[in-house]
Amino acid sequence: MTKPKVLISDKMDPNAARIFEERGCDVDVITGETPEQLKARIGEYDGLAIRSSTTVTAEILEAATNLKVIGRAGIGVDNVDIPAASGKGVVVMNTPFGNSITTAEHAIALIMAVARQIPAANARTQAGEWPKSDFMGVEVTGKTLGLIGAGNIGSIVASRALGLKMKVVAFDPFLTEDRAVEMGVEKADLDTLLSRADFITLHTPLTDETRNILSAENLAKTKKGVRIVNCARGGLIDEAALKEGLDSGHIAGAALDVFAKEPAKESPLFGTPNFICTPHLGASTTEAQVNVALQVAEQMADYLVNGGVTNALNMPSLSAEEAPKLKPYMALAEKLGSLVSQLAHGNLTEITIERSGAAAELNGKPIEGAVLAGFMRRYSDTVNMVNAPYLAKERGLQVRSVRFEGEGVYHTLLRVTVATSAGPRSVAGTLFGENAPRLVEIFGIGIEADLDGHMLYVVNQDAPGFIGRMGGLLGQHDINIGTFHLGRREAGGEAIVLLSVDQPIPAEVIDQAGKLEGVKLVKALSF
Ligand SMILES: NC(=O)c1ccc[n+]([C@@H]2O[C@H](COP(=O)([O-])OP(=O)(O)OC[C@H]3O[C@@H](n4cnc5c(N)ncnc54)[C@H](O)[C@@H]3O)[C@@H](O)[C@H]2O)c1
Numbered sequence: 001m002t003k004p005k006v007l008i009s010d011k012m013d014p015n016a017a018r019i020f021e022e023r024g025c026d027v028d029v030i031t032g033e034t035p036e037q038l039k040a041r042i043g044e045y046d047g048l049a050i051r052s053s054t055t056v057t058a059e060i061l062e063a064a065t066n067l068k069v070i071g072r073a074g075i076g077v078d079n080v081d082i083p084a085a086s087g088k089g090v091v092v093m094n095t096p097f098g099n100s101i102t103t104a105e106h107a108i109a110l111i112m113a114v115a116r117q118i119p120a121a122n123a124r125t126q127a128g129e130w131p132k133s134d135f136m137g138v139e140v141t142g143k144t145l146g147l148i149g150a151g152n153i154g155s156i157v158a159s160r161a162l163g164l165k166m167k168v169v170a171f172d173p174f175l176t177e178d179r180a181v182e183m184g185v186e187k188a189d190l191d192t193l194l195s196r197a198d199f200i201t202l203h204t205p206l207t208d209e210t211r212n213i214l215s216a217e218n219l220a221k222t223k224k225g226v227r228i229v230n231c232a233r234g235g236l237i238d239e240a241a242l243k244e245g246l247d248s249g250h251i252a253g254a255a256l257d258v259f260a261k262e263p264a265k266e267s268p269l270f271g272t273p274n275f276i277c278t279p280h281l282g283a284s285t286t287e288a289q290v291n292v293a294l295q296v297a298e299q300m301a302d303y304l305v306n307g308g309v310t311n312a313l314n315m316p317s318l319s320a321e322e323a324p325k326l327k328p329y330m331a332l333a334e335k336l337g338s339l340v341s342q343l344a345h346g347n348l349t350e351i352t353i354e355r356s357g358a359a360a361e362l363n364g365k366p367i368e369g370a371v372l373a374g375f376m377r378r379y380s381d382t383v384n385m386v387n388a389p390y391l392a393k394e395r396g397l398q399v400r401s402v403r404f405e406g407e408g409v410y411h412t413l414l415r416v417t418v419a420t421s422a423g424p425r426s427v428a429g430t431l432f433g434e435n436a437p438r439l440v441e442i443f444g445i446g447i448e449a450d451l452d453g454h455m456l457y458v459v460n461q462d463a464p465g466f467i468g469r470m471g472g473l474l475g476q477h478d479i480n481i482g483t484f485h486l487g488r489r490e491a492g493g494e495a496i497v498l499l500s501v502d503q504p505i506p507a508e509v510i511d512q513a514g515k516l517e518g519v520k521l522v523k524a525l526s527f
């Protein structure tokens with residue numbers, strides 16, 4: 001049997017290559033190539049092991065004719081086009097915990113560095129200036145740390161900050177009161193955090209909701225003299241607004257490990273007094289790099305040699321017998337979880353997964369994992385069907401699984417309900433034929449649709465002329481409608497529309513759609 005061939009395309013601890021070889025793979029380590037070089041080479045390989053320097057685009061995946069698995073030695077997978085990888089049947093794995101402590105420690109180091117201006121003081125002292133009177137710092141003891149994102153890294157930062165005698169106020173939509181008490185932090189909404197924090201540290205993935213979470217508007221809500229640290233992802237802070245805040249003196253200091261555009265070889269922030277930066281070093285310790293290298297090589301080799309799946313972001317872990325039966329249910333479950341999470345608002349702390357008819361006979365665990373993965377994917381890069389139930393439990397999300405043996409209108413049905421402050425919200429779906437996932441209900445209104453790609457959800461008053469107005473608006477913007485589905489409670493009452501389009505809908509078109517006559521709500525969805 002020919003050995004699987006793996007390419008390590010980013011600098012990685014040598015333990016990775018050793019493990020690949022020991023587990024029966026051939027391995028090449030070729031780093032620093034251009035995308036064109038990688039594209040020319042990738043066709044030879046079954047596995048690609050990366051850190052953050054390699055970007056795996058749809059174009060590279062197109063050329064990856066033998067590729068079976070991409071392994072990210074680290075957490076963030078924003079440098080991998082996961083939908084394109086899934087489309088090509090390539091499993092994408094990461095190592096969700098191997099560098100969490102290291103990154104949390106870097107955030108703490110930057111908090112201390114920015115409190116005492118250590119880099120500037122060091123540079124000027126070594127230049128022979130002895131500038132003692134220019135560097136008056138602040139203590140962190142007794143100060144309030146605003147934690148945006150209280151997942152793996154955020155919770156470690158919180159524990160270290162508490163050890164430094166800081167008070168910690170946390171904002172995270174998945175943080176429950178119980179988990180906050182367990183962590184020793186105070187749960188807050190974003191505005192409260194912004195108005196109270198002396199230091200703010202970010203620990204969320206970069207998503208549509210977190211992009212520019214520290215926008216000019218939100219930075220203006222911070223306390224004068226705030227100090228800001230970002231060791232998560234560039235793009236969470238508006239860098240131009242940060243620069244203005246530092247220049248005006250409203251922001252007393254900032255430290256970035258990550259930039260919107262990397263490598264950041266130039267930035268208006270460079271040279272700004274009280275600005276510190278590091279070149280995406282959050283995960284760069286010997287310990288973390290050994291952890292993630294060993295883990296990624298073990299996981300990838302296990303998949304390539306034995307077919308075992310661990311920490312995959314786009315594939316469930318399943319036994320060989322169950323897999324074919326469960327596959328269409330998993331797809332339906334993930335889409336329903338994603339839909340309800342995109343549509344329901346507020347602090348979502350309880351989710352119920354019902355299986356009726358044929359679905360009640362199946363193993364509920366993978367279906368539950370798939371619903372939870374779809375539900376939480378919007379909030380975390382690291383969630384997958386394997387770790388979603390664990391993460392849900394850790395974060396205090398109440399998960400109920402219910403089975404009804406009898407058949408209703410449909411021979412098989414999954415229903416996902418979340419508790420919100422406005423009451424329960426549920427969506428349901430079935431399989432058409434043996435394996436075509438199909439939505440059949442949103443919030444009590446019957447509607448049949450495929451949940452796929454880019455979609456628009458509209459709530460409107462059922463009245464003549466609406467379809468023409470909506471079609472006209474999208475047509476004016478050259479947006480092609482693929483499918484159009486309607487549902488309503490009763491004639492002339494509240495109606496919903498789900499339509500699929502061929503490309504993402506720009507924000508201004510969503511705004512204009514929201515102003516059309518009869519429209520109550522418009523939301524862009526993606527699957
Ligand atoms: N600088 C580095 O080298 C480095 C190293 C490791 C990880 N990271 C990055 O750090 C980030 C956090 O990693 P993690 O392992 O803690 O991830 P995680 O998934 O465990 O935690 C992320 C948390 O962010 C929360 N969140 C999501 N959307 C939010 C929102 N709109 N507002 C507030 N909170 C929100 C989630 O609920 C979750 O609790 C990731 O972006 C990761 O890529 C950077």
Ligand SMILES: O=C(O)CC[C@@H](O)C(=O)O
Pocket residue numbers: 051052073074075076077099280281282283284
């Ligand atoms: O590999 C690195 O150095 C950075 C990793 C980090 O950004 C991550 O998301 O794990």
